[in-house]
Amino acid sequence: MQSLNKTITQKKANLLTAIAHPNRIKILEELRTEIKCNCELAPALGLEQSNLSRHLKVLTQSGILISWKDGLRVNYKIADARIFKILDQIESVALRTVPVLESEED
Amino acid sequence: MQSLNKTITQKKANLLTAIAHPNRIKILEELRTEIKCNCELAPALGLEQSNLSRHLKVLTQSGILISWKDGLRVNYKIADARIFKILDQIESVALRTVPVLESEED
């Protein structure tokens, strides 16, 4: 039960870690309504190709995205739309939460 | 609009980063129904005092926890209960998402 809880906690942390990067959040927003490939995402997000490729790998390996080849391209889509409930929830919290000011931090 | 979007995306990433650690998720679960201090959380989570103190600092500085002194102790409580909607959502995704197998990763 402790080890089970540990496992699910670790899974939650892994999923959150996969989402917790500005570029990856932007990728998910780009894919909210459309299927896109690396070559469409790169210019849309202003990311270097290899960097984008690695971010997409993080999201795919964590199970958040699904990818498949289409000729030269690799397309990506959202595996589970509930990921957007999380993003929308976090946004509503982000808009209201008042973090401690820099000057009070240390 | 781009810079505004950038800011909110960064805020979302910062919040997610603050939550995205097993020990911090456990801390939040400990505080789901009760106010607790460092000295109560340390044994409950089996964390070294200084380590726990730093995790609590991350959560407090991101605005997820609120802390106040009570004699020698420092108490912590959840700033915004909506954080649990996020944790519960992520759990439901974590329970169903099938990540890519290790052997397929590389």
Place this chain on the structure above:
DNA sequence: ACACTATATGAGTCTTCACTCATATAGAAA
């Protein structure tokens, strides 16, 4: 004042992450 308890933090180590450049691979099209 002195000892005791709770918390915070400096310093050091080790690991992981984000990014870039260069190169490899794979498929398309000529």
Place this chain on the structure above:
DNA sequence: TTTCTATATGAGTGAAGACTCATATAGTGT
């Protein structure tokens, strides 16, 4: 087969994160 396009990845760098030990700080009680 040669060339072009799209993607992946090795290698290197610099930054950030998690953790620990030792010590500092702050409040309690004697």
